Amino acid sequence: MRLSDDLQDAIRQTRARVRPHFPWWLRPFLANGVVAITLGRYVYLAANTAEEKIEQSLRHELVHVRQIARLGVLRFYWLYFREYIALRRSGLSSAAAYRRISFEVEMFTTAGIARCTPS
Ligand SMILES: [Zn+2]
Numbered sequence: 606m607r608l609s610d611d612l613q614d615a616i617r618q619t620r621a622r623v624r625p626h627f628p629w630w631l632r633p634f635l636a637n638g639v640v641a642i643t644l645g646r647y648v649y650l651a652a653n654t655a656e657e658k659i660e661q662s663l664r665h666e667l668v669h670v671r672q673i674a675r676l677g678v679l680r681f682y683w684l685y686f687r688e689y690i691a692l693r694r695s696g697l698s699s700a701a702a703y704r705r706i707s708f709e710v711e712m713f714t715t716a717g718i719a720r721c722t723p724s
Contacts, residue, residue: 619670626652643669668712
């Protein structure tokens with residue numbers, strides 16, 4: 606897994622621990638097609654994730670690592686799932702609800718800023 610220098614820096618800054626596969630105990634809880642998941646400081650990638658998807662997924666998950674560092678693990682997951690459930694109850698599909706969770710919206714905004722920054 607060869608990562609770009611800025612991504613390696615971001616991993617160091619967030620003190621994230623990246624693992625190249627999901628832990629066995631987590632697998633029964635994961636929906637099909639999940640590419641990566643963050644638990645605390647640990648970022649788990651699906652085994653056999655395509656090389657070009659790894660960077661994108663890691664950038665996404667590192668935003669969650671920062672959010673978790675800011676809020677604490679329990680508060681982050683409590684707020685995250687509370688929002689998801691409220692959005693689902695409002696009638697949104699699972700995918701639409703996921704995209705509207707404020708922590709995911711922040712991620713899309715951050716990614717947008719990163720893309721617009723002149724290098
Ligand atoms: Zn996310």
